[in-house]
Amino acid sequence: MKVFFHINLIFLVSILSSNTFAQNQIVADLSQENVKISTDFQGAKILLFGAYDGKKGDDIIVIVTGPKGLVTVQKKEKILGVWVNTRKVNYINTPKYLSISSNRRIDDILNKKTQKISEIGLNNLKIRIQPGIKVEKEGNWRQALTRNMLKSNLWSINENSVTLNKDSLFRSYLKLPSNVITGQFEVKILHYRNSKLVSQQVNSINVSKSGISAEIYDIAQNYSTLYGIFAVLLAVLVGWGSNLIFRKV
Amino acid sequence: MYYHNLRNNIENFMYIYLPIAEQPIHSLAILGIGAFLGLIMGLVGVGGGFLLTPLMMFLGIPPPVAVASVANQLVAPSVSGVLSHWKRSNVDFKMGTVLLLGGVVGSSIGVILFNFLGKIGQLDFVIKSSYVIFLTLIGTLMFSESLRLILRSRKGKITRGKLHQHNWLHGLPFKIRFRKSKLYISILLPILIGVIVGILAALMGIGGGFIIVPAMIYLLGMPTSLVVGTSLFQIIFVAANTTILQASQNQTVDIVLATILLLGSVIGVQLGSRFTNILRGEYLRLILSSIIILVSLKLLIDLVTVPSDLFSVIISR
Numbered sequence: 001m002k003v004f005f006h007i008n009l010i011f012l013v014s015i016l017s018s019n020t021f022a023q024n025q026i027v028a029d030l031s032q033e034n035v036k037i038s039t040d041f042q043g044a045k046i047l048l049f050g051a052y053d054g055k056k057g058d059d060i061i062v063i064v065t066g067p068k069g070l071v072t073v074q075k076k077e078k079i080l081g082v083w084v085n086t087r088k089v090n091y092i093n094t095p096k097y098l099s100i101s102s103n104r105r106i107d108d109i110l111n112k113k114t115q116k117i118s119e120i121g122l123n124n125l126k127i128r129i130q131p132g133i134k135v136e137k138e139g140n141w142r143q144a145l146t147r148n149m150l151k152s153n154l155w156s157i158n159e160n161s162v163t164l165n166k167d168s169l170f171r172s173y174l175k176l177p178s179n180v181i182t183g184q185f186e187v188k189i190l191h192y193r194n195s196k197l198v199s200q201q202v203n204s205i206n207v208s209k210s211g212i213s214a215e216i217y218d219i220a221q222n223y224s225t226l227y228g229i230f231a232v233l234l235a236v237l238v239g240w241g242s243n244l245i246f247r248k249v
Numbered sequence: 250m251y252y253h254n255l256r257n258n259i260e261n262f263m264y265i266y267l268p269i270a271e272q273p274i275h276s277l278a279i280l281g282i283g284a285f286l287g288l289i290m291g292l293v294g295v296g297g298g299f300l301l302t303p304l305m306m307f308l309g310i311p312p313p314v315a316v317a318s319v320a321n322q323l324v325a326p327s328v329s330g331v332l333s334h335w336k337r338s339n340v341d342f343k344m345g346t347v348l349l350l351g352g353v354v355g356s357s358i359g360v361i362l363f364n365f366l367g368k369i370g371q372l373d374f375v376i377k378s379s380y381v382i383f384l385t386l387i388g389t390l391m392f393s394e395s396l397r398l399i400l401r402s403r404k405g406k407i408t409r410g411k412l413h414q415h416n417w418l419h420g421l422p423f424k425i426r427f428r429k430s431k432l433y434i435s436i437l438l439p440i441l442i443g444v445i446v447g448i449l450a451a452l453m454g455i456g457g458g459f460i461i462v463p464a465m466i467y468l469l470g471m472p473t474s475l476v477v478g479t480s481l482f483q484i485i486f487v488a489a490n491t492t493i494l495q496a497s498q499n500q501t502v503d504i505v506l507a508t509i510l511l512l513g514s515v516i517g518v519q520l521g522s523r524f525t526n527i528l529r530g531e532y533l534r535l536i537l538s539s540i541i542i543l544v545s546l547k548l549l550i551d552l553v554t555v556p557s558d559l560f561s562v563i564i565s566r
Binding site: 037038039040041042069070071072073074075076077078081082083084085088096140141144145147148149152154178179181209212213214216217220221224225227228229230231232234235236238239240242243246 | 264265266268269271272273321322323324325326327328329332333370371373374378485489492493494495496497498500502504505507508511512515516519552553554555556558559560561562563564565
């Protein structure tokens, strides 16, 4: 991996030094484009690296967005002395993974208005409540969504995590937690100069289950009854087998 | 550096990714928990599921997966336990069959109920509060009963009364003779017990031993020596039925989690059933009832104290 990375860097630098590298361009690559969730999966750390046509003071923001879908926020209330989930709000079109990385504080790179327009920042996401649901104090629910997603490490803000080198190279580590959802992840690299977008590049990461883990999951989904019967038979066999072994001891 | 890598590799190896729960878990911890609970199960005939399910939830396994996978693993120690009790002729198969007929019906109802509660978002609450109610009830009953027995035998006055008390339950129709248990009772009673235990078993991820054992002793009046083997016998079928239904209805059985747990528990249950004739029953039950009361207290505290965050998030897959 490391050798591969160095070769790429040399390649990138050579592109940069020759004049073929077009102005205001950005190129990026990932150390891993396919993340396989197998039985030893504990999360993944992916190196994102690349080159950009930069000037002193330029900034890089990297936004990784996972599959989007339904996320439900529940609220507990005290009923007869016990805390029970009483209300819920469904958010649709919600990214189930989101990480925003930058070379310095995002507030120093972009003003609040630009952040809002470019949908950068956890509060600027265009997430909608499922139509037909009436909510009081929507802000509390939205805050709860953000707070819980951050707590589960599925959402993250990583300021100062993009390393810039000689205004031409950048690198950053993207961390996918072990509870990550499978699917297509979009990696968007944004290059800013004086708060203006100069260039951007989009890469993607595919997260999928693989090996025994994937096969078990598939069988459990597609041949569920058979899977259940097999699970029981396996347990019976182990129970019976252990009895045979222990009898002889 | 090399040492560090080696250590890392070993640590990585210890973690195993659960395909259905969709998260990694420390395999040795799971194996150890399985063994400990197997030991309790072998000793007392109860206590596999009711401690295992809360422990799995404490480790962060989603409750639906914990409940269904624990039901799956319970099959193994039950089979193994029944075989060794059978050798010592401690199983009443006739009573077991009647109980399991009710149990299969009950656990089917339970899985349907489980599915429904999940849909309306009250599954966690129902699982936890059922635990509080039943553990408190059974724990207190068992504790006072075994304490009474111990105190009585310390005084040296071992009074043997009737085999069991007769009450209105013995006046029900459809009476059947259970030779092994020396009982002549209505078939409705064990069937009803089976149904209730089956529902709770499916809903709470237990074999139902901790409910059915006291029920067999106090409601049916079965001899204590037969209770463990017979309850294990019926648990096999209730757990098997629950597993198959949970797998086909809800796809929540994690076979990897269940397999690690059951490997631990079959070892434990074997060791446990070896000591069952050495350790005295009332002392065992006193210890177990203390654990039961502690677990129910812990769950009750969780339900009553103000949550650190009133809001929680469910991410649909």
